[in-house]
Amino acid sequence: MTEGAVLMDHLERFLGEFSGRGTAEPEWNVPFSVWQFDDVPEREVTSLVTFGISDHLLVGSDEGERRQEVLLSMRKQYDDVSVEVAVSIGAYLVDRHVALLEGETVAIPAELRGSLDRLVVARPDHIDSGLARCEGFQPPVDVLWLLPFAPDESHVAIEHGWRDLLAWLRSSEADPYDLRRPSLV
DSSP states (O other): OOHHHHHHHHHHHHHOOOOSOEEOHHHHTSSSEEEEEETOSSTTEEEEEEESGGGSOEEOTTSOEEEEEEEEEEEGGGHHHHHHHHHHHHHHHHHHTBOOOTTOEEEOOGGGOSSOOEEEEEOOTTTOGGGGEEOSSSSOEEEEEEEEEOGGGHIIIIIIOHHHHHHHHHHTTOOTTOTTOOOOO
């Protein structure tokens, strides 16, 4: 089985069968695709995952070499913006050979921002913890969830971590998949 087939099998195991919806490499002039999975992890939410960033060896701020793919989960009404965010961040990772580490934050490109302007790098536990790592590669492929947050929520995301941010969102009945949700502060 090829590496691409191994990764595809891994993604489909947790996200469901890929229906062909998404963006292919030539459309955006980037060396990866963005696949869209409808109603994952819940109805009216689209999960987008890059496919092909892991062909590149990336280096994190800890000097460790990694293979990664990026996952966004947003309400369906933000599908176009979500694709642009995934392509923008994926292109940055590939162009600079930079790996993201859990807990780091990434800016949403200014032209795509709403009330939320940053993303914190998290494990995709909102879908299934098994999605986080795909073995069969050297090094293994990490699938990273990018969870959006507002500027005045950064103290929670940065100081306490993404798990506390997600718990705070859920306990406040805020929608973690709504790119335009109001800040909790």
